[in-house]
Amino acid sequence: MTAYDQVAWARRLKVKHLESFMVLDEAGTLTEAAARLHMTQSAMSHWLADLEELVGTPLVTRGRRVQLTPAGIIMKRLAISVLGDITRTQAELGALAQGRTARLHIGSVWAGVARGIPQALVEFQAMYPYISVTVSESPLTQLLEGIDNKQLDLVVCSLDARAYKDGLEHRELFDDNVCLVVGRASRHWNAQGPIRLIDLVQDNWIMPPPGTLTRSQLDAALLDAGASWLRPKVETPAITTLQALVHQGDYIGVCSEAMAQYQVALGNMRILPLDRTIRFGPVGVIWAKDNTAEAVKLFVEHIAEVVGQSTQRP
CATH class of the missing domain: 3.40.190.10 (Periplasmic binding protein-like II)
Structure with a gap:
């Protein structure tokens, strides 16, 4: 095959094909995708058949919810890349116009x-x-x-x-570490260290969501300290929520040392002096x-x- 033959299918590919394919993947059904694109379900099915014929292989498996085939996953990667480039170019052109x-x-x-x-x-x-x-x-x-x-x-x-x-x-x-922080409403505001991590497990904790690096490192430190299970009162990824809560109630918050030191410099929080260093990385x-x-x-x-x-x- 010549280089032209190898990319001939792509020359017939349109941005609308990629946009519609991304909508279908997100919607999960032809009916929902058609509704989002303001077309009938039959028109959506016809469009998908045209795209698969253009590519030369099935892109989804049809069922209660469509699932991407291996070829569909590759096509999605192309769509993300091309649409991302278009979005960036549009922003740059807009900036240039201004x-x-x-x-x-x-x-x-x-x-x-x-x-x-x-x-x-x-x-x-x-x-x-x-x-x-x-x-x-x-x-x-x-x-x-x-x-x-x-x-x-x-x-x-x-x-x-x-x-x-x-x-x-x-x-x-x-390099950063994980810190425990408190506000003026906490009974630990004037605490002198070192404080054992195990002695804090009954307090009201504000933690990052599970799966975040901060939470994983803290969970490992708690386990090492002998606290095999701790249920936080609040889970949030937002520093503004953490900051507001520690000012209103007797909570212990968790954040990176860099953020904790910044908040301490502003007078918003204090860092609890622990008996150990919890490395963030x-x-x-x-x-x-x-x-x-x-x-x-x-x-x-x-x-x-x-x-x-x-x-x-x-």
Whole structure:
């Protein structure tokens, strides 16, 4: 086959094909997908048959809910990549029309927001005023999905095994720990350490959701301290909820040391002096290898310099 023959099917592929395929995967049924796309179910079935004929293989298995075939999974990956590129291009064109020549989309966990990003952004925009920046906070899994679908240019987050996935680059910024924090309403506000972790298991805990790195590290520390089971009063990924609750009631909150130190500096919380260190792990920057935008390279270098300088201070 010639190179032309190998990609001939793709030349007949339209953006609408990819958009509709993503809607079908999300909806789970032809009926629901048709309703979302404002077409009849028969028209939706005809469109899907055309797409499968175009690709040359079934993309879904039909049943009560459609399931992607192995070919469908590959097609979904193509759709995410192409639609992500289109979305980014649209944003860049919009920025250009408004007189801005570059745009940077940053995602972060609490630790990055508390340490590094604010100072780095202020200095970065002073040096490069033409670069418009968007910052969002999300759990790590959503941030990495943002990199995959090209909604985010880079993320500041914990560097676990997922940071070493093919197609990603990363740079370590600092090591972080897990801290317990309290507000003025807590009976531990004036506590002197060290406090045994096992002695706190009957308190009212505010914890991150299960599956997050902070929660996993804390659960391991509790188990090591002899607390095999602990039921939190509240589970939340939001620092604003944590901050509000510790001011209103006798709670113990859990967050990264970087965020805890930031809140302590503002006078909002105190860190409980424990009898042990609960390691969180390295925090760094992750971005896609194929993202060659100059703004990404410039920001990675600058935030690494800012965090490095703060680490060297006494």
